[in-house]
Amino acid sequence: MKLDRDKVDIAMARKKMTIIQLADVYGVSRARMNVILNSQVVTPACAGRVAEALEVDVTEIISN
Numbered sequence: 001m002k003l004d005r006d007k008v009d010i011a012m013a014r015k016k017m018t019i020i021q022l023a024d025v026y027g028v029s030r031a032r033m034n035v036i037l038n039s040q041v042v043t044p045a046c047a048g049r050v051a052e053a054l055e056v057d058v059t060e061i062i063s064n
Helices: 005-014 018-027 029-038 044-054
Strands: none
Touching: 005 029, 005 044, 018 029, 018 044, 029 044
């Protein structure tokens, strides 16, 4: 499963959230959040946690 960085950025913009704030809600450092968002593959649980932190459905942030 791959996160679509553009879709994540759009979700962050809708919530007026920075990468630091997203990392805080997710529970990791900013550097680790960047690694997660730029990864080629993430686990379904990881994608679910990012979606939960952004308060969106996971289908809104994964690439098809």
